[in-house]
Amino acid sequence: MKLDQSMKIGIVGLGLIGGSYAQGLTAEGFKVGAVDVRRESVDFALENGWISDGRSSVDKDYIGQFDLIVFALYPKTFIRWIENYQQYLKPGTILTDVTGVKSGVVETVQKMLRPDLEFIAAHPMAGRESSGVENARKEVFYGANYIVIPTEKNTPEAVELCEDLGRVLHFKNISVLTPEKHDEMIAFLSQLTHCIAVSLMTCREAGHLAEYSGDSFRDLTRIAKINDEMWSELFLLNKEQLLGQMDLFEQAFCKLRQYIQADDRDAIREMMRNSTRQRVLFDKKGD
Amino acid sequence: MKLDQSMKIGIVGLGLIGGSYAQGLTAEGFKVGAVDVRRESVDFALENGWISDGRSSVDKDYIGQFDLIVFALYPKTFIRWIENYQQYLKPGTILTDVTGVKSGVVETVQKMLRPDLEFIAAHPMAGRESSGVENARKEVFYGANYIVIPTEKNTPEAVELCEDLGRVLHFKNISVLTPEKHDEMIAFLSQLTHCIAVSLMTCREAGHLAEYSGDSFRDLTRIAKINDEMWSELFLLNKEQLLGQMDLFEQAFCKLRQYIQADDRDAIREMMRNSTRQRVLFDKKGD
Numbered sequence: 001m002k003l004d005q006s007m008k009i010g011i012v013g014l015g016l017i018g019g020s021y022a023q024g025l026t027a028e029g030f031k032v033g034a035v036d037v038r039r040e041s042v043d044f045a046l047e048n049g050w051i052s053d054g055r056s057s058v059d060k061d062y063i064g065q066f067d068l069i070v071f072a073l074y075p076k077t078f079i080r081w082i083e084n085y086q087q088y089l090k091p092g093t094i095l096t097d098v099t100g101v102k103s104g105v106v107e108t109v110q111k112m113l114r115p116d117l118e119f120i121a122a123h124p125m126a127g128r129e130s131s132g133v134e135n136a137r138k139e140v141f142y143g144a145n146y147i148v149i150p151t152e153k154n155t156p157e158a159v160e161l162c163e164d165l166g167r168v169l170h171f172k173n174i175s176v177l178t179p180e181k182h183d184e185m186i187a188f189l190s191q192l193t194h195c196i197a198v199s200l201m202t203c204r205e206a207g208h209l210a211e212y213s214g215d216s217f218r219d220l221t222r223i224a225k226i227n228d229e230m231w232s233e234l235f236l237l238n239k240e241q242l243l244g245q246m247d248l249f250e251q252a253f254c255k256l257r258q259y260i261q262a263d264d265r266d267a268i269r270e271m272m273r274n275s276t277r278q279r280v281l282f283d284k285k286g287d
Numbered sequence: 288m289k290l291d292q293s294m295k296i297g298i299v300g301l302g303l304i305g306g307s308y309a310q311g312l313t314a315e316g317f318k319v320g321a322v323d324v325r326r327e328s329v330d331f332a333l334e335n336g337w338i339s340d341g342r343s344s345v346d347k348d349y350i351g352q353f354d355l356i357v358f359a360l361y362p363k364t365f366i367r368w369i370e371n372y373q374q375y376l377k378p379g380t381i382l383t384d385v386t387g388v389k390s391g392v393v394e395t396v397q398k399m400l401r402p403d404l405e406f407i408a409a410h411p412m413a414g415r416e417s418s419g420v421e422n423a424r425k426e427v428f429y430g431a432n433y434i435v436i437p438t439e440k441n442t443p444e445a446v447e448l449c450e451d452l453g454r455v456l457h458f459k460n461i462s463v464l465t466p467e468k469h470d471e472m473i474a475f476l477s478q479l480t481h482c483i484a485v486s487l488m489t490c491r492e493a494g495h496l497a498e499y500s501g502d503s504f505r506d507l508t509r510i511a512k513i514n515d516e517m518w519s520e521l522f523l524l525n526k527e528q529l530l531g532q533m534d535l536f537e538q539a540f541c542k543l544r545q546y547i548q549a550d551d552r553d554a555i556r557e558m559m560r561n562s563t564r565q566r567v568l569f570d571k572k573g574d
Contacts, residue, residue: 145500202562249352
């Protein structure tokens with residue numbers, strides 16, 4: 001199955017990411033509908049021409065028309081939605097998602113899913129520090145990373161369709177990972193960084209220092225403005241992986257602290273040179 | 288004493304910051320000379336028209352002509368320079384600096400200084416991840432913070448001159464702090480953030496993850512590309528303050544780890560909401 005403009009695509013959950021999918025897909029010539037419990041979100045997307053139609057409750061006939069559905073919900077809400085409403089979907093419908101954690105989500109959904117439906121997991125690695133459809137914009141995906149997370153239950157056709165979706169939305173790197181590899185990687189690259197930012201921002205009274213701060217503090221705390229409902233759920237769903245990555249970081253931090261305590265300048269410099277070498281691998285243009 | 292264009296300004300140390308001072312001051316109509324042991328740095332600044340003259344060794348007559356000298360050297364090199372060469376300076380010359388740590392520097396220099404010279408400390412809070420005069424650019428100061436750090440040995444006139452220097456270079460916030468307050472603030476806002484970035488970048492093998500990384504990891508490790516010679520010296524000069532700030536951070540990080548371990552979602556969310564509230568105080572336009 002190929003992604004083509006005759007397909008009707010549904011977005012369930014019109015928040016920052018769902019709204020950006022809607023805008024991006026409509027801009028690329030697809031017919032897009034949406035469901036969100038918040039009436040204002042549906043109206044906002046309609047007024048902006050990001051969807052051709054939408055509902056603020058789950059209407060059997062409405063959701064039965066989609067060929068492809070993107071779930072942009074929090075993980076547990078997504079699972080409950082499938083439990084309650086998969087009965088209304090058209091046979092052959094492909095489902096995908098944007099969930100930031102895959103273990104405990106992909107397996108659960110695939111296990112309960114009707115055999116004539118297929119769920120192929122994806123993770124668009126993009127976001128902003130503000131939430132809600134009002135802050136959505138399709139450019140958030142341009143040049144970002146997109147990961148497809150198939151299991152043995154998926155067909156090559158669905159994997160390809162899911163990759164196409166990433167391409168159409170202008171993601172740059174499209175890669176494939178297992179749920180386990182995905183969650184280990186995300187624990188380090190994304191969840192640990194949010195833990196660090198939150199800890200740095202809350203470890204002391206700092207508001208009076210704002211006028212002195214340079215770019216480094218601003219950069220390290222940009223993500224300290226955080227959606228607590230979503231991130232706390234993601235942290236706990238990926239708890240073991242996250243705790244493991246937090247321990248690795250803390251060990252390195254304590255080692256550096258010991259070097260400083262001991263006035264061991266050579267060891268500090270060696271650690272900094274290693275840091276510089278590692279960071280170069282992450283350079284990208286304009287960085 | 289007012290900063291005016293009849294003054295001849297000397298820059299000692301033509302690196303990233305010294306070079307940016309030279310470029311910025313020349314662009315504002317001042318006559319600027321420079322001394323740097325690296326001949327290529329002096330030539331580069333001359334060829335770019337950032338200085339009208341320069342030397343690659345300390346020439347008695349040459350350095351005796353300046354009314355104001357900006358020392359853009361590493362702290363210990365700065366102190367040694369004063370020891371060795373202050374004898375050649377013209378009576379009444381005002382000295383200032385750009386050093387990132389003030390305790391152990393300001394007092395030391397002011398104590399040994401000839402009574403007919405005055406040293407007023409300053410800290411331009413700006414930088415880049417690359418060093419050397421070849422990476423200098425005057426725009427690095429635009430909109431950044433500039434701190435003047437007077438002691439009881441300073442005259443109001445020198446403090447004002449030093450503030451003028453910051454204004455001329457287009458810094459946005461110009462403020463005044465004691466050496467102790469400055470170093471405590473810098474330990475938290477700047478040194479701790481560099482410790483975190485270096486620890487994050489070196490805590491595990493990560494190069495193969497570059498293609499998956501989102502903006503958050505890039506933001507948190509931007510400063511992990513670090514000048515090890517300079518920063519190790521700054522860390523150790525400010526050791527006690529830095530260790531104290533590292534401990535505050537580690538306590539917050541461990542607290543968050545405990546909440547996650549205990550599945551205490553309410554406590555995690557409360558910490559995140561506090562983080563969001565604190566971060567708002569640091570917002571600036573376009574952030």
